[in-house]
Amino acid sequence: MSRVAEGWTLRCVNCGATYESDVRSYVCSRCSNLLELVKRGSVSKRGLYGEVGQPGVWRFRKALPLEAEVRPVSLSEGGTPLVHVSRVGARVGLKWLYVKNEGQNPSGSFKDRGMTVSVTRAVQGGAKLLLCASTGNTAASMAAYAARAGVTALVTVPAGKVASGKLAQVIAYGAKMIRVEGDFDAALKITLKVASEIKELAVMNSVNPYRIEGQKTTAYEIFEQMGQKVPDYVVLPVGNAGNISAIWKGFKELRDWGISEALPRMVGVQAAGAQPIVEAFQHGRDSVTAVQPKTIASAINIGNPASWKKALAALRESSGMALAVTDEETIAARMELASTEGIFVEPASAVPIAALKKIGLKLGKGATVVCICTGNGLKDQESVKVQLDSNPLVSGPDQLASLLAKTA
Numbered sequence: 001m002s003r004v005a006e007g008w009t010l011r012c013v014n015c016g017a018t019y020e021s022d023v024r025s026y027v028c029s030r031c032s033n034l035l036e037l038v039k040r041g042s043v044s045k046r047g048l049y050g051e052v053g054q055p056g057v058w059r060f061r062k063a064l065p066l067e068a069e070v071r072p073v074s075l076s077e078g079g080t081p082l083v084h085v086s087r088v089g090a091r092v093g094l095k096w097l098y099v100k101n102e103g104q105n106p107s108g109s110f111k112d113r114g115m116t117v118s119v120t121r122a123v124q125g126g127a128k129l130l131l132c133a134s135t136g137n138t139a140a141s142m143a144a145y146a147a148r149a150g151v152t153a154l155v156t157v158p159a160g161k162v163a164s165g166k167l168a169q170v171i172a173y174g175a176k177m178i179r180v181e182g183d184f185d186a187a188l189k190i191t192l193k194v195a196s197e198i199k200e201l202a203v204m205n206s207v208n209p210y211r212i213e214g215q216k217t218t219a220y221e222i223f224e225q226m227g228q229k230v231p232d233y234v235v236l237p238v239g240n241a242g243n244i245s246a247i248w249k250g251f252k253e254l255r256d257w258g259i260s261e262a263l264p265r266m267v268g269v270q271a272a273g274a275q276p277i278v279e280a281f282q283h284g285r286d287s288v289t290a291v292q293p294k295t296i297a298s299a300i301n302i303g304n305p306a307s308w309k310k311a312l313a314a315l316r317e318s319s320g321m322a323l324a325v326t327d328e329e330t331i332a333a334r335m336e337l338a339s340t341e342g343i344f345v346e347p348a349s350a351v352p353i354a355a356l357k358k359i360g361l362k363l364g365k366g367a368t369v370v371c372i373c374t375g376n377g378l379k380d381q382e383s384v385k386v387q388l389d390s391n392p393l394v395s396g397p398d399q400l401a402s403l404l405a406k407t408a
């Protein structure tokens with residue numbers, strides 16, 4: 001256990017109890033809710049953005065809860081492109097629609113932003129073994145950073161429910177994999193239970209508040225990439241709900257530190273077969289009822305989200321929206337983004353686009369809207385029907401020429 005960095009407080013999101021040191025299980029010992037890291041005082045605009053050097057998460061280290069001398073375990077994560085997608089925008093009735101392409105991170109998802117910070121902290125604290133439960137991307141990311149740090153990685157995954165590209169990553173990065181019977185929620189539950197009993201082990205799920213700190217940098221980047229403006233809406237997929245909490249925290253910090261004046265409205269999107277947060281939000285409930293999740297978007301196939309409380313707060317404080325989309329809508333949106341803009345994302349990352357098909361017009365034509373496209377399409381090829389046999393096969397230039405003449 002190590003002391004929290006100078007100038008930072010670890011605080012329960014529910015009862016406000018504060019802690020001096022990182023608590024192994026990352027839950028409040030009084031009320032069992034999650035803990036978050038809070039910076040005392042503020043960071044200036046120059047302090048936050050003034051650093052020259054590599055773009056990415058560590059550029060913002062004045063806003064990260066680690067002492068200046070700690071050396072990052074990094075693969076150059078963050079600094080992802082913000083792309084104006086005018087063709088998709090036109091189809092959903094928005095002139096200023098952008099994609100923040102998080103699939104360009106080192107292991108192909110936004111998870112790397114959080115992982116670089118949480119692994120750095122864990123290694124600093126003497127951890128020798130990193131553990132997570134995962135629908136795939138957390139495992140892939142953790143395995144990469146564990147390899148980078150030279151420590152052992154152990155992941156639990158729901159058996160038969162992870163896209164094969166992600167499994168390939170976990171194996172290639174050299175992590176040990178344990179399959180759990182049941183869904184992600186079952187895997188996370190047993191993982192957190194055994195974790196608290198083993199020394200020198202650190203949990204890398206998004207219940208770990210250092211993950212959230214890394215992921216909040218997405219907000220800092222968007223503000224800068226939009227020309228020092230806060231978008232009207234940020235639309236993103238919600239699974240375990242760490243990322244919506246993180247990005248909202250980032251925007252609130254910008255505002256609280258006097259760097260920005262506005263806040264975006266957060267739009268959380270879930271799959272129709274796994275929408276506990278949408279249900280709670282739409283019915284104005286103060287708690288989330290767990291469901292049996294079932295969606296093709298495996299990264300958000302989660303029925304009992306750990307960060308539900310922070311997610312509901314983000315949606316409510318921002319006067320946001322929450323809605324669900326079907327798997328069919330998700331697959332269509334994924335193909336459309338790839339074939340009209342050249343951005344290939346995994347199914348979970350397409351749910352914001354699918355959602356805008358329904359609510360784009362409501363947001364107003366001139367609204368600035370940023371979709372967080374969370375993961376790379378190459379990770380999940382199961383849902384793209386590859387029918388090689390039905391494509392034409394040629395044996396010489398004449399045949400090829402006549403085919404091309406028909407196409408041109």
Ligand SMILES: *Cc1c(COP(=O)(O)O)cnc(C)c1O
Pocket residue numbers: 109110111137138206237238239240241242243244299300346348349374375376
């Ligand atoms: C993890 C993940 C999500 C969901 O993020 P949460 O923080 O769990 O809500 C969405 N899309 C992709 C590609 C992911 O890897």
Ligand SMILES: [Zn+2]
Pocket residue numbers: 012013014015016017028029030031032033
């Ligand atoms: Zn508490």
